[in-house]
Amino acid sequence: MTIVFEAPLAWFGVAALVRQAAVVCDGGRVTYAGPSASRPPADEVVDLDGFLMPGVADRHVHIRLSDPAAVLLGGVTAVRDLGWVPEEIFPLAGASELPTFSGPLIRAAGPMLTAPGGYPARERWAPAGLRRELAGPEDAANAVGELAEMGAAAIKVALNSDAGPTPSDAEVAAVVEAAHRRELPVTAHVQGRGQAERAVGAGIDEFAHTPWSERLSDELLSVAAGTSRIVSTLDILSFGQVTPELRTACDNLVRFRAAGGTVVYGTDLGNGSIPPGIHMREALLLHEIVRMSREEVLVAMTAGPIAAGGPADLVLLGSDPLIRLEALQDVRAVVRSGRLVSG
Ligand SMILES: [Zn+2]
Numbered sequence: 031m032t033i034v035f036e037a038p039l040a041w042f043g044v045a046a047l048v049r050q051a052a053v054v055c056d057g058g059r060v061t062y063a064g065p066s067a068s069r070p071p072a073d074e075v076v077d078l079d080g081f082l083m084p085g086v087a088d089r090h091v092h093i094r095l096s097d098p099a100a101v102l103l104g105g106v107t108a109v110r111d112l113g114w115v116p117e118e119i120f121p122l123a124g125a126s127e128l129p130t131f132s133g134p135l136i137r138a139a140g141p142m143l144t145a146p147g148g149y150p151a152r153e154r155w156a157p158a159g160l161r162r163e164l165a166g167p168e169d170a171a172n173a174v175g176e177l178a179e180m181g182a183a184a185i186k187v188a189l190n191s192d193a194g195p196t197p198s199d200a201e202v203a204a205v206v207e208a209a210h211r212r213e214l215p216v217t218a219h220v221q222g223r224g225q226a227e228r229a230v231g232a233g234i235d236e237f238a239h240t241p242w243s244e245r246l247s248d249e250l251l252s253v254a255a256g257t258s259r260i261v262s263t264l265d266i267l268s269f270g271q272v273t274p275e276l277r278t279a280c281d282n283l284v285r286f287r288a289a290g291g292t293v294v295y296g297t298d299l300g301n302g303s304i305p306p307g308i309h310m311r312e313a314l315l316l317h318e319i320v321r322m323s324r325e326e327v328l329v330a331m332t333a334g335p336i337a338a339g340g341p342a343d344l345v346l347l348g349s350d351p352l353i354r355l356e357a358l359q360d361v362r363a364v365v366r367s368g369r370l371v372s373g
Pocket of ligand 1: 092
C-alpha cells in the first residue's frame with residue numbers, strides 16, 4: 031500500500047526547496063521524494079496545502095512529564111528521552127514503534143549515571159529510579175552493559191558539581207569506553223566550574239545542554255567542536271527572559287559553532303513550562319541570538335532530509351519558515367510512519 035503526499039512547496043533538506051512536491055511512502059519509509067510531475071504511481075493520493083518538511087526531532091525530552099499525543103500533533107515526530115526510570119521508559123520506547131502508538135517515536139537513555147548522592151538525587155521532579163549510582167569504574171562499565179541490554183539509545187552521565195558529588199574521571203572514562211564499544215553515544219549533563227573540560231577530556235559525544243555555568247575558553251570549545259555536539263536547550267535557562275545563564279550559554283554556543291561544532295535542537299521538555307510540540311522560542315533563540323540562518327535552524331531541528339529510504343515522518347506548515355521562522359508555530363498536519371495523524 032503506497033501513499034503519496036503532495037504539497038505546493040516542500041523543503042526536503044539543505045538547498046532542496048521543491049515546488050509541486052510529492053513524497054511517496056510505503057510501510058513507514060519514503061520511496062520517492064521529488065517533483066510531482068515525475069513521481070511513480072501510488073495507491074492513495076493526499077493533497078496537502080502548505081509547506082512540507084521533515085518531522086521535527088527533539089533531542090532532549092522527559093516524555094513522561096509531558097503528553098506524547100500533544101507532542102506529535104505539535105509537529106515533533108521523534109524524541110530522545112534523556113532521563114527516566116528504565117522500567118517505564120524502555121517499554122514506552124518499544125511501544126512507540128507500533129502503528130497504534132499515539133505519539134512520536136521515542137528513543138531513550140534510561141537513568142542518568144551519577145555518583146552516590148549526585149545529581150539528580152536532590153531534585154524534587156526526579157524519581158529515585160531516574161539515577162543509577164556508580165561504585166567504581168568496573169560498576170560503571172557494568173551499568174552501561176545493563177542499559178544497552180535494556181535498549182538504551184544513548185548513555186547519559188551527570189557531571190553536575192553544583193548539585194552534589196560527580197563520578198570520578200576513571201568512572202566517566204569507563205562509561206565512555208563501554209558505551210563506545212557498543213556504538214552508543216555518551217551525552218553529559220555538564221554543570222559547575224571545570225565540568226565541561228572534564229567531559230571533553232573523557233571523550234563524551236554530546237552535551238545534553240548548552241554549557242551555561244561558565245564562559246568556556248576558545249581552546250576548549252575548539253577541541254569540543256571536533257569531538258562532540260551540543261543539544262541546545264537554551265530556553266530553559268530563561269523561559270522567555272534574558273538571564274546571565276542564557277547570555278553565557280549563547281556566547282559559548284556562538285563560539286562553538288564558529289569552531290565548526292554541530293548544534294542540534296532540544297528543549298528539555300518536561301522541565302518547566304516548555305510546551306509540547308515545536309517550541310518556537312527555542313528555534314527563535316537559535317536564529318536571533320545564536321545567529322543561525324533559518325535553514326540552519328531547520329537542519330538542527332530535523333534528523334535528516336526527506337529522501338528515499340528515510341522515515342516517512344513529515345510536518346505540514348501553513349507557510350514557509352525559510353521566509354518567516356514563526357511559521358513553525360502553524361502546524362497544519364503531521365505524518366508519522368506514513369500515516370496522516372492530523373490535518
Ligand atoms: Zn533534561
